[in-house]
Amino acid sequence: MLEVSGLTKVFGGLTAVKDLTFTLQRGEILSIIGPNGAGKSTCFKLISSFMVPTSGTVRFNGQDITGIGPHAVARKGIVRTFQENTAFQDMTVREAVLLGYQKDCKASLAGMILRSPQARRDDREAGAHADRVLDLLGMSSHAGTLAAGLPHGLLRNLGIAVALAARPQLILLDEPFAGLNSDETKRGVELIRKIRDEGITPILVEHDMAAVMSVSERIVVVNFGSKIAEGTPAEIQRNDKVIEAYLGSEDEEIGL
Ligand SMILES: Nc1ncnc2c1ncn2[C@@H]1O[C@H](COP(=O)(O)OP(=O)(O)OP(=O)(O)O)[C@@H](O)[C@H]1O
Numbered sequence: 001m002l003e004v005s006g007l008t009k010v011f012g013g014l015t016a017v018k019d020l021t022f023t024l025q026r027g028e029i030l031s032i033i034g035p036n037g038a039g040k041s042t043c044f045k046l047i048s049s050f051m052v053p054t055s056g057t058v059r060f061n062g063q064d065i066t067g068i069g070p071h072a073v074a075r076k077g078i079v080r081t082f083q084e085n086t087a088f089q090d091m092t093v094r095e096a097v098l099l100g101y102q103k104d105c106k107a108s109l110a111g112m113i114l115r116s117p118q119a120r121r122d123d124r125e126a127g128a129h130a131d132r133v134l135d136l137l138g139m140s141s142h143a144g145t146l147a148a149g150l151p152h153g154l155l156r157n158l159g160i161a162v163a164l165a166a167r168p169q170l171i172l173l174d175e176p177f178a179g180l181n182s183d184e185t186k187r188g189v190e191l192i193r194k195i196r197d198e199g200i201t202p203i204l205v206e207h208d209m210a211a212v213m214s215v216s217e218r219i220v221v222v223n224f225g226s227k228i229a230e231g232t233p234a235e236i237q238r239n240d241k242v243i244e245a246y247l248g249s250e251d252e253e254i255g256l
Helices: 040-047 070-076 093-104 108-112 117-138 150-165 183-199 209-214 233-237 238-244
Strands: 001-009 014-024 030-034 054-058 078-080 170-174 201-205 218-223 225-233
Touching: 001 040, 001 108, 014 078, 014 218, 030 170, 030 183, 030 209, 040 054, 040 078, 040 170, 040 201, 054 238, 078 150, 108 183, 117 150, 117 183, 150 183, 183 201, 183 209, 183 238, 201 218, 209 233, 218 233, 225 233, 225 238
Parallel strands: 030 201, 030 218, 078 170, 170 201
Antiparallel strands: 001 014, 001 054, 218 225
């Protein structure tokens, strides 16, 4: 479903992503890993069109989507989550999730203001969808809670819920386990499998190696912007280039 080909991003004298090529099949769980500064976040920004690449292409469902902009990419069915969720602080959990759904409303602006039957149908659909998403994330009991009052792990889940509300085909998860304790991480791994089972394909950028090895079906390893390895978790764990890249880095060990 996704083909990244020769993707390159240069910032001044620094090549953050260099000739990166990989593909993703619908329904597989792929992680992109690498030491700090390897170019993972930049890669996500290029796929989700928050940045335009210096060269290379991103194709989604056979269409070239390189640099078309984040809103256009979201309409095509790709959404990303952010490491920090500060955007929804003043809303309840359910309100924030409803916001993610808005792009699908069919009523006209006048219809929304005058509460036309179509606008009321939209509201009912949005509400039902928001409730399904909250149920999937195990957050139904927090629907009325203010986002600002959520503990860190649930705030992270809310970011995922808002992204899922847009009904994407592909979700880019930026460090979904950062700052979570081991129980929360275990639940996070289960959640990613559930998301995949719902027909939404996840890609992760993540530093928590134990979680990456447990959840991923395939892993792409980058170092200094270039892909140095690709394979199953077992293949990656015994790959010499990967072990070398992680030795002496501040990251957690690769899990050997
Ligand atoms: N907007 C920018 N302008 C200049 N340099 C940048 C910019 N964004 C990223 N970089 C540089 O590009 C390189 C790759 O950064 P990136 O954030 O993609 O790495 P990363 O693998 O996600 O790192 P981390 O794991 O620490 O989040 C780094 O050297 C970073 O300093």
